[in-house]
Amino acid sequence: MAGLLQDTSTRIDTLVEKLRTRGHRITPQRLAILKVLVASEAHPSVDQVYDQVKAAFPTTSLATVYKTVSIVKAMGEALELEFSQGSNRYDGKKPYPHPHVICTQCQKIIDYETVEIDAMVTKIKQATGFEIDNHRLDFYGICTTCQKSQTS
C-alpha cells in the first residue's frame, strides 16, 4: 500500500512538471483535479471529478475541471472512454489501453488486465502489418452488486 501511494505521488509530480513545461499554471484546484484523476480506480466522469474536488475546493468551476481533464488527456496521461449514451469516463490511473468490464445497469467500470491482450496485439501486427498503437476492448454485462439486487 505504501508503494502504491508512492507511485501516485510520483505520477502527480510528473504531471505537474509536464503541465508547467507546457505553460499551465498549477493552482490548488488543478492539483486536486490531478490527484483525483490519478488516484481513482472508478473511471470517473468529469462531473464525478468535479464533485470530489468541489468538496475540498468549493470555488472550483466545472469548466476548470473540463479543461484540466482535456489537457491531461491530450498529454496521453489519461485514457478517455467515450460512450454514445452517458458521460465520457476517464482512467488517469492507467493511461494506457486496457480492457474494461462495464455494468449496463449502474455504469460501474472495472479494469481487467491480462497478458493475453499483448499476445493478441502481437498476432494482429503480424497478420496485418499494422503498427498498432491503440485498442479499445469493452465487455458489457451486469455487475455482482446489480445481480444481487435483481434476485432479492
Ligand SMILES: [Zn+2]
Ligand atoms: Zn452494476
Ligand SMILES: [Zn+2]
Ligand atoms: Zn481502466
